[in-house]
Amino acid sequence: MNRIKIFLLLALLGFAGCKSRTDNHQKKMAIVVSTLNNPWFVFLAQTAAAQAKALGYESKIFDSQNNTAVEAEHFENAIASGYSAILFNPTDANGSVANVLKAKKAGVPVFCMDREVNSPDAATSQILSDSYSGCVDLGKYFVKSTHAKGNYVEILGIVADNNTWARSKGFHSVVDYYPGLKMVAQQSADFDRNKGMEVMESILQAHPDITAVFCGNDAMAMGAYQALSAAGKAKNVTVLGFDGAGDAIQGIKDGKIMATAMQFPKVMAQTAANYADAYFKGKRDFPKKIQVGVEMVTADNINDYIAYGKKD
Amino acid sequence: MGKKVLKYSLIFCILGLIAYNSVYFKKLSEVKASAAKVFNPAAYARAYLDKQLLPAAGKAPDADQLIAQLKNNPVKAFKADAHGLDIGNTRFFMVKGEGVIINVDESNVYLITPGKQTLKIATEYIFGNALRDAPGIITVNDFTNSMDLNNVSAEVNKLVRNEVLPPFKSKVKKGDSITFSGAFELNQEHINLGNIEIIPVKLAIK
Numbered sequence: 001m002n003r004i005k006i007f008l009l010l011a012l013l014g015f016a017g018c019k020s021r022t023d024n025h026q027k028k029m030a031i032v033v034s035t036l037n038n039p040w041f042v043f044l045a046q047t048a049a050a051q052a053k054a055l056g057y058e059s060k061i062f063d064s065q066n067n068t069a070v071e072a073e074h075f076e077n078a079i080a081s082g083y084s085a086i087l088f089n090p091t092d093a094n095g096s097v098a099n100v101l102k103a104k105k106a107g108v109p110v111f112c113m114d115r116e117v118n119s120p121d122a123a124t125s126q127i128l129s130d131s132y133s134g135c136v137d138l139g140k141y142f143v144k145s146t147h148a149k150g151n152y153v154e155i156l157g158i159v160a161d162n163n164t165w166a167r168s169k170g171f172h173s174v175v176d177y178y179p180g181l182k183m184v185a186q187q188s189a190d191f192d193r194n195k196g197m198e199v200m201e202s203i204l205q206a207h208p209d210i211t212a213v214f215c216g217n218d219a220m221a222m223g224a225y226q227a228l229s230a231a232g233k234a235k236n237v238t239v240l241g242f243d244g245a246g247d248a249i250q251g252i253k254d255g256k257i258m259a260t261a262m263q264f265p266k267v268m269a270q271t272a273a274n275y276a277d278a279y280f281k282g283k284r285d286f287p288k289k290i291q292v293g294v295e296m297v298t299a300d301n302i303n304d305y306i307a308y309g310k311k312d
Numbered sequence: 313m314g315k316k317v318l319k320y321s322l323i324f325c326i327l328g329l330i331a332y333n334s335v336y337f338k339k340l341s342e343v344k345a346s347a348a349k350v351f352n353p354a355a356y357a358r359a360y361l362d363k364q365l366l367p368a369a370g371k372a373p374d375a376d377q378l379i380a381q382l383k384n385n386p387v388k389a390f391k392a393d394a395h396g397l398d399i400g401n402t403r404f405f406m407v408k409g410e411g412v413i414i415n416v417d418e419s420n421v422y423l424i425t426p427g428k429q430t431l432k433i434a435t436e437y438i439f440g441n442a443l444r445d446a447p448g449i450i451t452v453n454d455f456t457n458s459m460d461l462n463n464v465s466a467e468v469n470k471l472v473r474n475e476v477l478p479p480f481k482s483k484v485k486k487g488d489s490i491t492f493s494g495a496f497e498l499n500q501e502h503i504n505l506g507n508i509e510i511i512p513v514k515l516a517i518k
Contacts, residue, residue: 007363035444130398132462136439143437166458173466174439267399289452295499304502 011126027280028051028058029273030072030078033089033226034115036063038191038219040243042090043308044113048087051273056085059087062154066158066190067096075099079106085276086110087269092160093118111272114265116162116289125275125286127268131163132244138240141259141296142171142214148178150211153203155224157191157216164188167216184195184210188282196223204231208309212238218248220259225256244297246307252299260299265308267292313320351460357467360450361513365468368406368447368515369493375409376427382498390500395448397441397461397499401501404446407510408493410518413486421484423492431494433510438469442511445446446495472513480515489518 029052031043045061052059053267062078064071071091079102086103088110090096090149100110100122109124116128146152152163154171157164174179185203189195196215202212204227213228215221221241228234234256244262275286297305306311367373373393381389394403411423411431418501419436444450444465455461457503484490 118457130400131396132458133441133465136441136465140437140439162458166462169459169462173462174437185342217514264400271399287453288349291398291452291458293396293398293402295401310501 001279003288013109016018027084029085029087029276030062030074030081030083031059031087032062032064032078033072034071034091035047035066035191036066036194037065038060038217039126040217040219040245040263040265040308042302043088047266048113048273051270052087052276053278055273057273057277061238063249064091066091068099071096072099073101075102079103079108080292083108087113087272087276089124089209090115090117090161095160095161109276111166111275113268113272114163114263118162120288123288124279125272126289127271127275128261128291129163129268130294131166131261131263132170132173132263134242134263134296135167136174137257137294137296138242138261139171139174140215141298142212142238142240143174143181144180145258146212149180151182151184151207151209152181152212152214153200153207153210154186154201155196155213155220156186156188159188161191164191164216171214182215184200189215189223191219192216193219193223197219197227198223200224200227202232204233206226208233212235212240214240216242218243218245218251218257219256221260222247222251242304245307249302249305249307252297252302255299259296262295262297262305264292264294264307266303351455351463353460353463353467353468357464358495360371360444360464361468361471364449365443365447365513368449369408372406372408372493375407375411375431376408376425376429377504378405379393379429379508380427382503386500386503390498394447394498394500396517397450397452401499403495403500404442404495404497405508406495408491408514410489410491413484413488413490417482417485420497421490423490425440431508431510432445435477435512437509438473438477438511440469440497441465442495442497442512443472443513444469469511472511476512476515480512482506483517491516491518 031045031048032167033041037044048058056202062074068091097117097119100117112123115131141201153264184207187199189199213224218241221239229236236258240258240260248260393405396403409425411425413421413423415422420432420434422432424430456479491513492512496508496510
């Protein structure tokens with residue numbers, strides 16, 4: 001009889017153990033970001049980690065180093081290590097789809113932050129900046145402030161990222177209506193500050209007469225400004241960025257940068273972590289895609305903003 | 313002999329399997345249908361403008377009443393009449409009204425309404441998402457690719473630029489009485505009613 005009681009007790013303990021394993025607070029979130037070599041993505045990753053912690057979950061940040069192969073390894077590790085959700089900033093809109101599908105197959109939900117993957121149903125939800133609209137505003141401001149005249153340069157981000165083209169197309173959807181504005185060079189600098197500087201240096205040799213440069217992010221804008229400054233042309237060339245990074249906000253205050261478009265990484269990271277939490281609690285009807293608004297920042301409204309967001 | 317037959321049968325089966333999986337036949341009608349599924353933003357914009365945007369413009373709130381509501385109870389006005397696709401502060405309103413032109417410049421016309429509101433209607437910078445988002449009909453998840461959604465705005469704006477503005481801009485002058493309908497954006501955190509810019513979808517000189 002005693003043996004039966006002991007057996008029943010052990011069985012009950014076993015069930016209790018199972019329950020604790022499925023308890024929400026034993027779940028953990030993997031945060032896989034394209035690069036940690038850019039302060040914007042560091043902020044995105046750290047905000048996601050902070051929100052996961054606030055919700056009671058353990059998390060770990062993985063740096064894909066802008067390489068889909070490294071990203072694939074992170075996904076494999078995250079799945080094998082028992083992470084229950086992946087908050088994901090993809091490296092490549094097409095190249096990252098396979099990684100998301102791998103997680104989906106393993107039953108791990110993926111919530112994309114800021115960058116899109118080109119698949120309508122691979123990710124559980126995609127929380128994205130409305131980059132195109134932000135650059136429409138920048139384009140309009142650019143046309144008005146240049147009186148629709150001058151030679152300009154465009155420095156693009158990573159060519160495999162949808163945001164690169166959303167920003168470029170948003171800007172051109174306005175600027176291309178004005179034939180007095182002539183794009184004399186368009187080159188990628190991979191969203192990287194040092195590459196932005198190198199690309200600008202090289203373009204300046206072929207086109208010393210430019211009056212403006214539109215960059216796909218603030219890191220490249222700051223790099224381009226550095227090159228213009230070294231060439232003694234900073235005062236004659238208008239620089240536009242995108243992101244709302246700290247040095248660009250300061251750059252607008254100092255008159256180095258004409259305008260940027262403020263993204264809200266905090267909103268995207270927190271929404272992704274909140275969605276993962278809701279998923280753990282049983283929610284399944286997530287919007288496949290949700291856009292986060294972008295706001296133009298210029299000298300006129302600079303006092304409303306701080307790095308990566310609005311003043312409280 | 314038996315082994316040879318088995319060997320050749322096996323090779324035949326493998327080759328057959330490879331050949332079967334290497335060649336696919338599809339009906340030409342299916343291929344054509346699949347190609348036709350490529351999103352056409354210009355056609356979508358045309359149908360949207362004619363069948364959804366213009367009817368929505370006809371039912372839009374009157375400018376004087378809407379602006380009075382935005383002054384007196386902005387929270388209620390945003391809740392009742394504003395739409396937007398994004399998480400954020402930018403929201404869009406449909407609006408219609410009438411007024412007398414008080415100024416015309418290279419970018420806008422300015423008018424005064426019967427309620428003595430001064431309004432600005434864009435005639436040059438027809439950009440952005442106001443006409444796409446203000447009626448609240450289109451959603452992000454109607455499109456598999458964000459660029460398709462963006463291209464809808466660009467194409468609707470193009471239609472306005474090519475069809476609505478030329479006959480109006482060629483004739484409008486100070487003192488004209490006009491009717492209008494369109495959309496405008498407002499930042500719900502920083503409401504600036506003094507800088508409303510209406511993107512028109514219908515303009516007529518009385």
